[in-house]
Amino acid sequence: MLTKIITAYNEAVFDTDRDQALEIIHQAVAEGITPEDIVFKVVIPAMELMIKSISEDFDANLAQHFMASQIASQVTDEMVAKFQTSPHVVGTVILGTSHGDMHTLGKRIVSGCLRSLMIEVVDLGVNIPAEQFVEAALTHNASVIAISSMMMHTARSELGCLKVREILKNKNLEDKIKIVVGGAPYRWDPHLYQAVQADAWAEDGITAGKVIKELIMEMQK
Numbered sequence: 001m002l003t004k005i006i007t008a009y010n011e012a013v014f015d016t017d018r019d020q021a022l023e024i025i026h027q028a029v030a031e032g033i034t035p036e037d038i039v040f041k042v043v044i045p046a047m048e049l050m051i052k053s054i055s056e057d058f059d060a061n062l063a064q065h066f067m068a069s070q071i072a073s074q075v076t077d078e079m080v081a082k083f084q085t086s087p088h089v090v091g092t093v094i095l096g097t098s099h100g101d102m103h104t105l106g107k108r109i110v111s112g113c114l115r116s117l118m119i120e121v122v123d124l125g126v127n128i129p130a131e132q133f134v135e136a137a138l139t140h141n142a143s144v145i146a147i148s149s150m151m152m153h154t155a156r157s158e159l160g161c162l163k164v165r166e167i168l169k170n171k172n173l174e175d176k177i178k179i180v181v182g183g184a185p186y187r188w189d190p191h192l193y194q195a196v197q198a199d200a201w202a203e204d205g206i207t208a209g210k211v212i213k214e215l216i217m218e219m220q221k
């Protein structure tokens, strides 16, 4: 039965048919599939399949990528609330766009992808001052600050990632909190993340999930 559900759900996600995807999931739960199986055997593999298939022409498939991550995020939120035992949350990430940057779309996709990988996301929104990123990381005991910048000047700004690094350094927090960046400028220049003193970067939402998960695991060793 699970194979049939996986096939039907994958088709709905590829068609970006949110209603159909949710109906398949709700019916599966009614037929006795556990919410744990829905998340780990249906939703997460579907996201992985999706990114493999669209990565060849990322820009042309942008809307599909966005919708798939929103569906995954919605289903995951709904299913996690039904888990018998609390799932093992991989870790917590503070997410926001850099100072001066109002572009929300990339960040929303990243948030959906992280949540579907059981990473808790505290989304601070847009135009976030460096101090707020660090304060939130301390408040939520987060090990990663994830900064989205869609413009070259907000990526390179002294008030953005560079400032977050300076604060972490001054507060002796560099071992406890890592910085991950992403957004169009980092795709234009893959070395930019080093220039702005981030620990890592990722070119899309799914890669962001992988990179951040590995970073958190590494820090937990």
Ligand code: B12
Pocket (backbone or CB within 6 Å): 062, 065, 100, 101, 102, 103, 104, 105, 106, 107, 109, 110, 146, 147, 148, 149, 150, 151, 152, 153, 180, 181, 182, 183, 184, 201, 202, 203, 204, 205, 206, 208
């Ligand atoms: C849509 C858009 C807007 C919308 C934003 C709407 C919204 N709510 O987000 C509006 C119209 C408001 C807008 C405004 C402006 N924009 Co604009 N905008 C765009 C546009 C067309 C698409 C950006 C986008 O949403 N992409 C879709 C997302 C999903 O793709 P993505 O960014 O690559 O995201 C993926 C990865 O980057 C990664 N990722 C993203 N964030 C993160 C974070 C982390 C931590 C990780 C790991 C990964 C990651 O994962 C994402 C999902 O897979 C781009 C052009 C372009 N092709 O990029 C210009 C663009 C970014 N804008 C630009 C400019 C200049 C502006 C304005 C200054 C225009 C103006 N004169 O007013 C203002 C600035 C507003 C501000 N202060 O932020 C320029 C920047 C140029 C530059 N060299 O820096 C661009 C490149 C257009 C251009 N070619 O000139 N914009």
